[in-house]
Amino acid sequence: MGTPLTFVWSWPGVDAAAINPTTVTISRDPCGRWYVSFAVDVEEPTPLPATGAVAGVDMGIKDFAVTSDGVKIANPGHLARRARNQRRMARKVKGSSNRNKARAKVARAHRKVRASRADFLHRTSTRLVRGHDVIVLEDLAVKNMVRNRALAKAISDCGWGTFRRVVEYKAARAGRHLIVIDRWYPSSKTCSACGHLLPTLNLGTRVWACPGCGALHDRDVNAAKNILAAGLAVSACGADVRPQGSSLRQSATKQELPWRREESPSFRAESSQSIPFRWMTPRYHSALSLSTRRWVP
Template sequence: MTKRAYKYRFYPTPEQEQLLARTFGCVRFVYNSVLRYRTDAFSERKEKVGYTAANAHLSKMKKAEETAFLSEVSSVPLQQCLRHQQTAFNNFFEGRAKYPVFKSKRHRQSAEFTRAAFKYQESQLFMAKSKVPLAIRWSRALPSGPSTLTVSKDAAGRYFVSCLCEFIAESLPITPRMIGIDLGLKDLFVTSDGHRTGNPRHTAKYATQLTKAQRVLSKKKLGSGNRAKARKRVARVHAKISDCRMDSLHKLSRRLINDNQVICVESLKVKNMVRNPRLAKSISDAGWGEFVRQLEYKAEWAGRQVARIDQWYPSSKRCSGCGHVVGVLPLSVRAWDCPACAVRHDRDINAAINIKAAGLAVLALGENVSGMGPVPVSCSR
């Protein structure tokens, strides 16, 4: 048994919309107030405020007259936001993330409900303090009753509910196919058998529409209702781009998982790569990190394997035939001749073949392959 989140869109009634607006506002207020309290306590008194002290501060806020409105919504989302804040601080102190930042009302809003704050009955979901079930567009049935609900509203004004459920992952039949993929920009990835996927370039596809919406937004008066409407139009275009990108990545990753037993990929440092001002927009639009993440968790569910090779492995510079490594190979060079064996290589296909060989070596030897060391040529055949 493992846990999986199922996300659906729903359409709240006017009463539910008001309740959600109050809930989102209270969650945001509590998160920001407690974050300010913890920050001031450390900067002024060098005192670290943990989850227990933050929870006590929330209890005081509820009893105070000026913040009595916190009792109008369910207490569970307020409690959960403190747990998420504690997780954010743990990640910060352990060096995995930056210092937590304040939440804005103009970005995505969310509230998490545990089983004590919702009811699931006959494919109907009831939130706390609401007697009307959520009008959810059920695209597929839940495998079990949800243990946690996360209700969210994106910047485009759409409402979603994410149900965390337990399900039994079914392994796919074992197949002898093994493949290596080279991630890129001209093609999202190229496989070791020569298949090219192309790159849909979703941001460029909607660039004109996005530019017009942003130009209209820039001319609206700050704080006006028309500016809020124009901001929502811009958010809708961004949401369209994001939805198209996620749909494409899910389809491609599912196809690779279904067809191959082993998938070999590079360990790319995308955060460092987007510092290149010329390629940052294209790299972000490609979604390499999300694509590899999808491959990994889908492979785990399906009984497949994803092998990552070292980021410094010279997959493009190495000849997949004889193993010779060239010194310099600019990005503009898409095909090159090996000076040792005189074989002409397509840059991307050659890299994918080397990635497959290195990935299989990782699985066989149980250790990473990095640097300029030799890789058995037989593994790439």
């Protein structure tokens, strides 16, 4: 008979002997730790009470997220914590015991990074969902953005894709309204006060003054305000436009196509897309197509 393993239960409010799991998964990570995961049937959660608050969210690298009410959430920069151990391992002789020890340290550093990132994303998404009835995000093409070698590591460290997925299922469970607008909407270059559109705006420009009304804008806060306005516009129309899987011009950076101010945005309803959770609420819009005939497939 084998030696029994120490079992640490991670849910103090749940009786392990009372659950009736449908699936049990046992896994082992590179650090040698074993994990047991249970899949169980649970009751449909009760929607959270309404707050009356709405938020547009602009994702970034220096600031992980900036909301339309001016709140900036700093990026913790998880990858910097493991760089030192990786450099030490690179200096060890391959096949040596010292290299194996260094590899174990790198594996533990990776585990800490994963745990820290997951904790940050869950805390941030929970606070966002609990505090707002309507949440508007951008439909960022993360897989294409990481093709930019100068920003690939920083973008991957942010975990934008995971954050969106977490917000999606938490919003569905809480009865919140989540809207995802088109990635080509020029949120940073448009004045949130008067609607003036700049022809260009460099990534290094963090504050700019509107030549139309003279308003001074923080780039990210202004973008978040415009994201919120675009999301509320499509919500008012009751449209559910462009499914998330549709084809669109690809880019390796977070770009905004040039628009002419006199052209009116066109909304085109094509199909809806469900969230793969049985407690989903029917008020989810998959995307917003603010585009001219050039970009509508």
